[in-house]
Amino acid sequence: MPTPFYSPRDLRFHLYEVIKAENLNQLPHFADHDRESFDMVLDAAGQIGETLLRPLLTVMDREEPQLVDGKIRVHPQMRAIIKRFGDDGWINAPFTHDEGGQQLPATIMNAATFIFGAANYSSSVFPFLTSGAANLLRSFGSPELVAMFTPKMYSGEWQGTMALTEPDAGSSLSDITTSAEPTDTEGEYRIRGQKIYISAGDHDATDNVVHLMLAKIKGGPPGAKGISLFAVPQKRLKSEIRDPQSEILVDNDVQTAGVYHKMGYKGAPIAHLMVGSGEGAIGYLVGEPHQGLRYMFQMMNEARVGVGMNAVSIGTAAYYASLQYARERPQGRPMDQKTMGSPQVPIICHADVRRMLLFQKSVLEGSLGLLLQCSYYADVAHAGEGEAAQHAALLLDLLTPIAKSYPSEMGCLTTSAAVQILGGAGYTTDFPVEQFYREARIHPIHEGTTGIHGLDLLGRKVTQQGGKGVQLLIGEMQKAIAEATVYPELTPLANQLSEAISRLTHVTTHLLGLAADPNVFLADATLYLEFFGIVTIAWQWLRQATVAQLALPTAQGDDVAFYHGKLMTARYFYEYELVKTLTLAHRLQSDNRVTLDMQGDWF
Amino acid sequence: MPTPFYSPRDLRFHLYEVIKAENLNQLPHFADHDRESFDMVLDAAGQIGETLLRPLLTVMDREEPQLVDGKIRVHPQMRAIIKRFGDDGWINAPFTHDEGGQQLPATIMNAATFIFGAANYSSSVFPFLTSGAANLLRSFGSPELVAMFTPKMYSGEWQGTMALTEPDAGSSLSDITTSAEPTDTEGEYRIRGQKIYISAGDHDATDNVVHLMLAKIKGGPPGAKGISLFAVPQKRLKSEIRDPQSEILVDNDVQTAGVYHKMGYKGAPIAHLMVGSGEGAIGYLVGEPHQGLRYMFQMMNEARVGVGMNAVSIGTAAYYASLQYARERPQGRPMDQKTMGSPQVPIICHADVRRMLLFQKSVLEGSLGLLLQCSYYADVAHAGEGEAAQHAALLLDLLTPIAKSYPSEMGCLTTSAAVQILGGAGYTTDFPVEQFYREARIHPIHEGTTGIHGLDLLGRKVTQQGGKGVQLLIGEMQKAIAEATVYPELTPLANQLSEAISRLTHVTTHLLGLAADPNVFLADATLYLEFFGIVTIAWQWLRQATVAQLALPTAQGDDVAFYHGKLMTARYFYEYELVKTLTLAHRLQSDNRVTLDMQGDWF
Structure with a gap:
């Protein structure tokens, strides 16, 4: 029997017994949904996780992305995976029917995210980022921009990213120096600068990459108040065409200077980008000038709940791996039966092992409950009305730094407990727990360090x-x-x-x-x-x-x-x-x- | 300036200002030593660490040992390094002048171990293991066995190991099944079994490997009381020769079934051994039959202090890497100077970064003090007399599980703090802290898990x-x-x-x-x-x-x-x-x- 990587029973406990997510359909926006449709979504996610993502868990760790001739090569299966996410409607699932989406509650979407991350975190990063970038575009971009970019993002043909960090501006975003200069065409700017640590910032599993990028329009206010948001594609439509259906794309002067090699979640490429080092990259202004940080924070808040969820995902996969090992591995005897001759017992019989399992279970299932609750607040805040919506928004806002950071920090410790249960075996690459330990370490860092939260x-x-x-x-x-x-x-x-x-x-x-x-x-x-x-x-x-x-x-x-x-x-x-x-x-x-x-x- | 990996000033503070190690020369066994000779040893260790070990830190992690045609290949520089440790007298430094040693106090030897481990833990494992195995032989083996094996171990030509763990017996050593059958030659047995996780259990940087191996003599008492200790070389002298100076060695039926790939300290090979699957490997009984576990525990207690020390080593290297980064990396402004225009300050100015640095420093320097104190107790217990020696032995015995486990457990957290200080950079392979984080994770596992302690x-x-x-x-x-x-x-x-x-x-x-x-x-x-x-x-x-x-x-x-x-x-x-x-x-x-x-x- 393959090692389970999450518990469908537990997930449904949270959704239907604690949070009662099915009640969301009392809000008109979610009226078409019910527990049955939710279950279909969760079953589909489980099936993708098990058959498509999980089998690549190890190989994507061992064969990490490489920069070859200026292009990052990722695992060859990633193209089919992203396509599948597009075809099955995962990338725009939360968006409206008018946009081709399913108006799926964030509560259920995040439950699916949990499953994908538990199956293979690296592979789940690609569509998750595209979804977030597309959401930013559709929330703040002009209809023209939405039409230009989002269809191919929804279909999984184009990748979306969040391009914030620069060599001298990570936690302190007000210090970014990437510049934007107006061109003769309204809404188009020449962007010049460097962006680092851009997740999925370049790779060969999609035909294009659309960066939702922060830059400062020249002459604007200093600091955070002068930051604007741009859509900066790797390849753009020719200015004279501007037909979103056109397949004629030209290079947009966004070069990949490097790919980071990192401790974990190696399957996801993290790029160092040189933007506009030639004639300047064309960036399309999203929304109003100088509002970029405000826009971006809306997306980051969602992404932060997502990061917390991914931390729980990885921890959960490690928990089930260590639980299976603890049940199967005979070693030692109960403290009151030290006489020889009696057979060894499975290590789950030892109080200290049970302590390490309970530690994982308590942190992970407690966190999963919190994250689904936060997602529920997001749904009510977004689709509800009046005081209920206001209260949900306030609760979500308050809880976001916790929902991001508690699971992230604790995920380092729960995966460590999983390694410890396996002992020497856990330290080897023969078992997946060492990989989970390495992967978990990113979460206290990205989307705002724990200190920032x-x-x-x-x-x-x-x-x-x-x-x-x-x-x-x-x-x-x-x-x-x-x-x-x-x-x-x-x-x-x-x-x-x-x-x-x-x-x-x-x-x-x-x-x-x-x-x-x-x-x-x-x-x-x-x-x-x-x-x-x-x-x-x-x-x-x-x-x-x-x-x-x-x-x-x-x-x-x-x-x-x-x-x-x-x-x-x-x-x-x-x-x-x-x-x-x-x-x-x-x-x-x-x-x-x-x-x-x-x-x-x-x- | 290269990143320092330890502080010679702090090491001398512990040795001369707190513990007053120079007073050890009041014991006749150490009478030839003084602070000057100690300092020469420490300087020599620092020099080896800096010039020989540290330059290989990264490459030994990237190019891990591989099993090729039944033999484990390690980094080609390891042969010269082990030779240098032999030539310079490190492997037998603590042993008596009669044995060619220097009667160096454990306090100073362990201070050197600290330096080597901080420079490059993987490389330091080889001579450290040989020294421990040789110590076991000289403590309990017959003069003939000592003569047969130790000279080439001291010189670094032969590797020594501790071969305890088996597939079904890790924490529960009483369950080992490796068997020993007497041959016609007194003291020689045919050994048959499997040993796993054997550090430096096979490699091509020495000409031979001598396993200090636990096995059960057939017909002996069950459980832990029936465990005996054997020297089982990979290659042995022909029975008809038995001249320790002979260079004619024959295969001893110890096959390498595999090398473990692991999360960290990749430069040190960990072998899976098939012992005596052919005609049976010759094992030379060390000491009395059925006393193996007692003998081994003497060595393990020393090794446990060594493991604690190595945990501090790795943590210390990570601490200094993060300290240097915190001093050099500008990001953000003090909490009361959030206005733009002022330059960013080095992150060491932020209270939260100082907290993470103080956390590391407090755990590591506190642990280093404890480990050197334990080493001092070992010296007094070994070379002192009367009540002082008895008390020192009792204190060492009590403190050993703590000296092993506290630094090991906390080393996972201090290296994590180092990663966190570097943020995204810390998660990449561009900086050494991610390697230290991976390496630190072994210590709560080997030489007895934390639960066992x-x-x-x-x-x-x-x-x-x-x-x-x-x-x-x-x-x-x-x-x-x-x-x-x-x-x-x-x-x-x-x-x-x-x-x-x-x-x-x-x-x-x-x-x-x-x-x-x-x-x-x-x-x-x-x-x-x-x-x-x-x-x-x-x-x-x-x-x-x-x-x-x-x-x-x-x-x-x-x-x-x-x-x-x-x-x-x-x-x-x-x-x-x-x-x-x-x-x-x-x-x-x-x-x-x-x-x-x-x-x-x-x-």
């Missing part, structure tokens, strides 16, 4: 609209506590979450009291993010435990073990993870300023 | 001789507290260590109260190990801070920054790391048995 959470999100997002979230948590308290078995967890919320409130109040000195206020924002993340996942586990507690008495067959597992894992998270907030609260309320007092030359 | 600490070491080791250690900690309390600046740290000790004592007493049920008692031994490790490193930092506090008022030049850095880093460790014992104590004293209650089929 800490600043975003504490420096911006927590105080937005007078702290309304936090109030709403605590309201949601208290609702979960009230629902859990019905069951005496869950009262201890409910009480612990109450305590953790009050601890979080204290810490937040304490930190806001320091806001007059932003250096002090934000010095430990990363730890605050960790703290907030743990409490948020505890909330998710209380909801899951409540559903399981309700379902257990009447559960049948495999569901009995499933719900028992949920209840145990909730207990684990509270006992081993939530308790970490003790230490974090202690530190965050201390007046020791050692990271500020330390001088650079004292290292 | 937790069991060793709590299940065996803590209660040895009625808990005398723990009493001695707490005595040492209290001595450090008394010395620190002289300085008002250090009183807060001293008080925190006192509290941590009392917390540790409480937790230990609580756990020992559960010993009647070993499953419950040992369920969280890994967390106990972590707890104990943190307190131990806090002790080391208090000692370092005391030395720095005393030296600072009269310090000159660069030493002013150096001692300031030590004091700040001590503060950091107490503020951010020691406080983790709060959470761990909470968990370890809880009666929640979730890892025992969870059932295998509930996952």
Whole structure:
């Protein structure tokens, strides 16, 4: 039996038992959908994952992209994969029927993303990026631009990218220097600059690449306020043609200077681009001038939830690999049966191995719940109305840095636990867990480092609209506590979450009291993010435990073990993870300023 | 300027200012040594590291060993490197003058190991293993065996290994099935079995490989009590010759079935061996029958301190790479200077980056102190007399699982922090930190997994001789507290260590109260190990801070920054790391048995 890479049962538990995603069809935008159509989508994603993506997991790692004659060569199967994503309508699935999409809720689309990422993260990156870039175009671009670019992006013939980072501007985007100069044609600019770390920025599995690129129009305001968004294709239509159906493409002076070789997710090419080093690349202005960062952030916020989801994907694949190994590998004996002669037991019988499995399961299924909940908020914010939509938007905004960072940071540790369960075998390339360990390490870095998200959470999100997002979230948590308290078995967890919320409130109040000195206020924002993340996942586990507690008495067959597992894992998270907030609260309320007092030359 | 990979200043601080290693020459065995001779050794190690090992760091990772025609090919430079280690007397440096050695203290030898590992861990593995294997032979083998094997091991012509693990026996060594049958020649046995994960188990950089191999003599007692130790060379002297000087070697039926490809430290070959699948390999019994595990554990205990040291080595190299990057990379502005126009500042100015640097520095320099202290105990235990020697032996025994595991576990996190400081660049192969991240991951696995060391600490070491080791250690900690309390600046740290000790004592007493049920008692031994490790490193930092506090008022030049850095880093460790014992104590004293209650089929 091949190793499973995710649990369809668990995914449906989140969607239909906890979040009740099927209720989304009460919103007119999703009225055509129901649980049956959702299940068809999930089954189709599972099938693609299993038959198309997973078989290439290892080979795409071993045969990484290479730059040959100025073009990046990727695995030859990638063309067929991207085509399949296009043909099956995955790239524009969330968009409207008018645009050829399926008006699929983000909740279900992200569940599919989870499956694809768990099957083979590298391969899933290509269509995911095109979808995001196309979304940016259709949200802010003129009808002409949308018509020029999106059909071939939806079909998988053209790749889309996000082109932000430059050699001197990564976390600090206000410092980009790529320039845009107006041409004689309205809306067209000559773009010149360098972009680095551009995912899928060049490759031979599509016929063209459309970069959604940040640049500064000459003479515009300095810093972030002078950043505009452009569509900069690798090949463009001839100016005199401008017919989107034309197949005559000319080179647009976007050269590939290099491909990065990296520790993991090697199958996805990351390019270094020289833009307009000849006559200048033509860039088509998307939306209004100087609004580029605002536009881009809309896409980045979605991408951030996507990154969190991919972190859970990789972690989940590693978890199931280590679970299978733990069940099959005999080694050692129970602590109270050390006499020789008795057969060795599977290592899953050892408490320490179960601890490492519970650690993975609790972090991953807690995170998956959070990410699907965030996707649900996105759907309500986007397709709902009135206060419900506003509240969902605020909750999503508040939770985005957590939904991105908690799974990303913890994914490094859960994949590490998977390696540890396999021991020496886990360190070899004979098993996939070492690959997952390498792949997981990207997520705390891309789409904003964890440090950046800490600043975003504490420096911006927590105080937005007078702290309304936090109030709403605590309201949601208290609702979960009230629902859990019905069951005496869950009262201890409910009480612990109450305590953790009050601890979080204290810490937040304490930190806001320091806001007059932003250096002090934000010095430990990363730890605050960790703290907030743990409490948020505890909330998710209380909801899951409540559903399981309700379902257990009447559960049948495999569901009995499933719900028992949920209840145990909730207990684990509270006992081993939530308790970490003790230490974090202690530190965050201390007046020791050692990271500020330390001088650079004292290292 | 090339990136430094360790700090000679810091190494000398530990050796001469904290541990006062030069006092070892008060023991007759080390009487010929003094600080000057130690410094010559350290300088020589630094020179080899810099000129011979470090230049091959990247290439040995990229061009990993391959099995070609039944022989593992390693990097062609390895032959010269091993030869150089032999020629310069590194392999037998700790052994007696009579044996051609230098009677070099383990303290200094391990300091050299630290340097070699920081320069290029893979390359340092070969001579390190030979030295360990030779030590086992000279400690327990007959004069004939010593004469037959060790000269060519000392000279670097022959490789030594430790051959323990089998496909069905890794952590559970009592389950090995490799068999030994007596031949007509006394002391010679026919060995048959399989050994896996044998480091340097076959390669083309030496002329022969001598395996110190565990096997069971047929008809012996079952389990661990029936394990004997054999020297099983890849090629042996003809039985009719038996002249150690003879160059006529014949094949000994030890075949290489494969080389493992692994995530990191790729330059060192790890072999899968088929032993005696033909006529049987000749194995020479080392010492008495059925004493193999006891002998091997002596070597393994040394190797475990060595593994901890190598974990610190790799972490240190990553720390200095990230420190250099943080000083050179401009990005962003201080939190209170967000206006544009001001130049970007080096990222070391950001509190979050300093936190990640302090995290690395505090863990690594704390661990280096502990490992050198353990080495010092080894020297006193070995070369000292009476109570001092006994106490040193007890302390070393108690601390060995910590000295192995704390740096190994934390090395995964410190190298991760190094990657994070470099951001996207850190994830690429353009910088060495991703390699260090991959290499660091082996250490929690080999020479006993962290889980095994937790069991060793709590299940065996803590209660040895009625808990005398723990009493001695707490005595040492209290001595450090008394010395620190002289300085008002250090009183807060001293008080925190006192509290941590009392917390540790409480937790230990609580756990020992559960010993009647070993499953419950040992369920969280890994967390106990972590707890104990943190307190131990806090002790080391208090000692370092005391030395720095005393030296600072009269310090000159660069030493002013150096001692300031030590004091700040001590503060950091107490503020951010020691406080983790709060959470761990909470968990370890809880009666929640979730890892025992969870059932295998509930996952």
